[in-house]
Amino acid sequence: GQNIDQPTEMTATEGAIVQINCTYQTSGFNGLFWYQQHAGEAPTFLSYNVLDGLEEKGRFSSFLSRSKGYSYLLLKELQMKDSASYLCAVRDSNYQLIWGAGTKLIIKP
Amino acid sequence: TAGITQAPTSQILAAGRSMTLRCTQDMRHNAMYWYRQDLGLGLRLIHYSNTAGTTGKGEVPDGYSVSRANTDDFPLTLASAVPSQTSVYFCASSDGRTGNSPLHFGNGTRLTVT
Numbered sequence: 001g002q003n004i005d006q007p008t009e010m011t012a013t014e015g016a017i018v019q020i021n022c023t024y025q026t027s028g029f030n031g032l033f034w035y036q037q038h039a040g041e042a043p044t045f046l047s048y049n050v051l052d053g054l055e056e057k058g059r060f061s062s063f064l065s066r067s068k069g070y071s072y073l074l075l076k077e078l079q080m081k082d083s084a085s086y087l088c089a090v091r092d093s094n095y096q097l098i099w100g101a102g103t104k105l106i107i108k109p
Numbered sequence: 110t111a112g113i114t115q116a117p118t119s120q121i122l123a124a125g126r127s128m129t130l131r132c133t134q135d136m137r138h139n140a141m142y143w144y145r146q147d148l149g150l151g152l153r154l155i156h157y158s159n160t161a162g163t164t165g166k167g168e169v170p171d172g173y174s175v176s177r178a179n180t181d182d183f184p185l186t187l188a189s190a191v192p193s194q195t196s197v198y199f200c201a202s203s204d205g206r207t208g209n210s211p212l213h214f215g216n217g218t219r220l221t222v223t
Binding site for chain 1: 149150151152153154167199208209211212213214215216217
């Protein structure tokens, strides 16, 4: 079966750095997405990786290793507004998106 | 503001009743999707449409139907609601189903079936 694993919850301190991991086992791979979802709101697109390596976008970076079936989202200079759930999703060989259950990130002052 | 509009925002529905969740996008995206989101589970695809006039079944299609008469609208119908259909429903669209086309989501419909 296809599976995406993420930690259920993480806690970090304002101003710090946090890394949210995502491992996947899917039938084929056609890209990996990270989304942010604030409580009670819709998911919003953060990043896309299809080749190995690091993609940087301001305070957020996303890394991919296809051989390891592994990605992480790195958030720097954490702000209170970064408190949200972070969803990892993989596009499989049929171009279907397989979603992880999300990681709830709690930021403490 | 361009985007996806869902209606209603929330609804309480008696079991056995029917209901249509509305979804409209103004981005001229070809592909549209309906997901449900339940606590502790990832987003699960109910139905999708690659282009106007075509639809397909997702991971959890039973008890739901969709239509795609035009590019902008993608309504989801529950013919006879059951309590297990209590969930948050998100409509989404993308420029295509391949490549790096991200999904754009509506604000969701919170449905409670009693």
